[in-house]
Amino acid sequence: MKNIYDYSLEQLTEYFALIKQKPFRAKQVFSWLYQKDAQSFEDMSDLSKDLRNQLNEEFTLDVLKIKEKQVSRDGTIKYLFELLDGSLIESVLMIHDYGRSLCVTSQVGCNMKCTFCASGLLNKQRNLTAGEIVAQIIKVQEDVGQRISHVVVMGTGEPFDNYDNVMDFVRIINHPHGLAIGARHITISTCGLIDGINKYSEEGIQTNLAISLHAPNDEIRNELMPINKVYPMDDLREAVSNYISKTNRRVTFEYILLKDINDDIIYARQLAHYLRGLNAYVNLIPYNSVDEHGYQPSSKEQAEIFKSELLRLHINVTMRKEHGRDIDGACGQLRAKRNGVK
Template sequence: MVIFDENGKIDILALLPGELEEQILLLGEKKFRAGQIFSWLHVKHVDSFSEMTDISAQLRSKLEDSFCIKSLFEVKRLESCTDNTVKYLYELSDGNHIESVLMEYEHGNTICVSTQVGCKMGCRFCASTIAGYKRDLTSSEILRQIYMTQKLSGRKINGAVLMGIGEPLDNFDNVVNFLNIISCSQGMNMSLRHVSVSTCGIVPRIYELAKLKLGITLSISLHSTNNKSRSEIMPINDKYDINELIKACKEYFKTTGRRISFEYALIDGHNDSRKDALELYELLKGFVCHINIIPVNKIKERDYHSDRKAAYRFQKYLEELGMNATVRRTLGADIDAACGQLRREYEI
């Protein structure tokens, strides 16, 4: 994916191996040089061309003239005292800010990355949308969150969830390019079975994603069981209602064979009753899926909240109906690890 920065230089981190080979040949260099450069960028995670020590000074100069490596600067770091969760606030080259969260599980370390600066979806319970949408992240800026976090933490990252600031499917081309690069065998070689992509329900993009058969886990931010209650908290439902969304999800499963995870943010007095559980059962009955119940983090600008006791009660309702449901493990509670909060506090 050829992307130019404000100075007319090509964003080199956004290039797949074949694309990088083409660019290197245009510089009059041997094709094998592209493999060396790709390794420096995506295996050794260098920040500058000057660090590529097995490449001649002449070629490094050519790279400096024609390409850029997107910068990412650590502004603030919060480390949990309870579960090794680390939250990073990063500054982009244009002065905007994004968040990434490193989480530790039994199977390894997973990072939650942002895909946009802000969000335009307007979900009522989410801190990411309050400051509004500013721009999409490039695929290299998504990648750099992983590379920089691995370097700063000294911990190998095994998986990624695209559930940070922004709506991934609203930044479709950059996200797909990111997935292709992160899973590239010449680079980090991350299995896409260890990657989850979350969406609030941009239906046409779900169909497009299905056709690509990438092997990711698709996570649907459902959060309600009927159109009336969903539209109250998620404006996207006015454009693509629940029936359209579920139809797209069934097509995704049929095409890819990959089980879908439905995210259900539990909100006190809104969607947490036994009746809501029964409606959820009727909506998803016969569907091969998993339901992830999420107690909503309280944010000062909103009055939505719930607690883990209510979440486990709702889980019991669903299990009595024979549904596969879990309560999301709370990580980094002591550092406000929910997306959007640190950025909001820093920029106010």
């Protein structure tokens, strides 16, 4: 069975032409899927019964199901989803003063092997389709009964290692007849795949780019993020600079603060030097400890010292509010536990 959420409006239009149906049927179905929250093809009351039966035979809306749900005291909800093939993935809903933000997963497992990250505890098994990423939003909206206003592709997997499906996903949720989530409310986070950044700079969409940096120099980044040995920091900086020039968009650099690893004030100065001249800001992230890796979060005092030094050196910086500390908050933790990783 085909996943109906894999289809863009254009692809649905082509499908209906193929089965000798009027093109406007595609907009009707799209509206039912994304505006009217149809739970089944039977709900699509303005389609003929024969057409609904045909769609029911060829497509499914039941792309994933909630396997487990953890609710934090701060309102954060972590979902463990089961896909049709039995694979498990995670999404995290965070409540902000500006709306509800969903962190979605783009791959089953991850091959980037960042040493602090729970996502890499299980190797990549496959890419998610565009529809499987879309379905995470649909299912969460259905579960909480409220609209998702912001989306970050920052869960398990490297989005630019699944480039085409992620871009199709973005176009579907951004489409005015789709979920109509504004481009500037969509963020894609990469660990630094330069080829992906270069392609992304040519897309012509006003979505946001975030770079998982997490280190002030190549020596530390090589230890934390093996991808740095392929795409070192100078090359990454050049790609980001080119992206900013082409898109006129500001870039976020994510920096997880790890005790005695990357949180010394000297490293704040190195980071400021690296970023000088870029239209960028730093998002400092308190670390959610992963037992398997042994890293510890920086103290609040040290985190404030690091942040203050960046501000002194005229670097725009924010400290991310902690979410889900009392649940399996780090990407991949819940899935790894359910797959028997200790």
